[in-house]
Amino acid sequence: MSYLVLDLQKEALDPSISTLSLLRKALLVATKLKLEDFKEWINSELNGYQNMLVLPEYRHLKGLIEYHLPSHGWRPIVGDDQDEIFESLQGRSKYLYSAISDLEILFNQSKNLQVRDAPELERKIYDFYSIDLKIMLCIMNVSIGRILETIRNTILRWSLELEEKGILGEGMTFSQQEKESAAQHKYEINNIIQNFYATVGAVQTGRENTANVNQTIISNNSEILQEIATIRK
Numbered sequence: 001m002s003y004l005v006l007d008l009q010k011e012a013l014d015p016s017i018s019t020l021s022l023l024r025k026a027l028l029v030a031t032k033l034k035l036e037d038f039k040e041w042i043n044s045e046l047n048g049y050q051n052m053l054v055l056p057e058y059r060h061l062k063g064l065i066e067y068h069l070p071s072h073g074w075r076p077i078v079g080d081d082q083d084e085i086f087e088s089l090q091g092r093s094k095y096l097y098s099a100i101s102d103l104e105i106l107f108n109q110s111k112n113l114q115v116r117d118a119p120e121l122e123r124k125i126y127d128f129y130s131i132d133l134k135i136m137l138c139i140m141n142v143s144i145g146r147i148l149e150t151i152r153n154t155i156l157r158w159s160l161e162l163e164e165k166g167i168l169g170e171g172m173t174f175s176q177q178e179k180e181s182a183a184q185h186k187y188e189i190n191n192i193i194q195n196f197y198a199t200v201g202a203v204q205t206g207r208e209n210t211a212n213v214n215q216t217i218i219s220n221n222s223e224i225l226q227e228i229a230t231i232r233k
Contacts, residue, residue, distance in 0.1 A: 004172065006159075006163070006168060022151075022155055026159075027039065027042045027043070029169065033167070035183075046100060058147060061096060061143045061147075063143060064138040064140075065137060068135075068136065104148065106141075106144055112139060115139060161185070162187075165181050
């Protein structure tokens with residue numbers, strides 16, 4: 001006898017099962033149980049997020065900002081404000097919102113992702129100093145892996161909670177009693193959905209005040225200024 005929820009648990013524990021396949025089975029379970037919040041979250045992961053307002057905190061990527069000067073090549077931006085600047089700049093990156101299938105492809109390449117995605121900042125630096133300085137985000141591969149693991153762990157915990165409530169799904173169906181029991185219980189995903197807004201304020205502030213972030217890089221990063229000064233001599 002097979003049970004949908006137990007099968008879902010097995011797949012969540014099996015590293016050979018892709019996160020994409022796991023999400024598809026989770027969607028099957030959530031749809032049959034009519035758990036709309038969970039369905040919405042799964043569909044966002046499968047199809048990609050539309051905007052920052054619905055982006056969960058675990059989806060925020062980690063990495064470095066690097067800059068390029070013709071005479072020195074690529075170098076990392078250093079300083080206490082590096083994380084804040086990266087958070088602001090990554091808000092423009094398509095990879096932040098990508099479908100899980102795209103993120104899995106990137107993760108399986110086993111290398112950091114280099115993204116040239118800061119044209120406004122590059123233009124501002126050029127306007128200030130007439131220097132053709134390039135900016136690149138270096139997104140850590142482990143950061144993408146963390147997203148995949150968070151999704152897998154969330155589905156595993158959810159399936160365990162379903163089992164605790166006696167909700168298993170014999171074959172490919174759930175009984176009416178199982179559906180009613182599922183509807184009465186609040187699952188962890190509700191907390192995740194509520195936390196979608198946890199870091200939105202900080203990120204949006206960075207996006208809405210792009211000029212301030214740009215000015216921070218230009219004014220406060222002594223290494224860049226020293227390099228620019230050297231070239232201008």
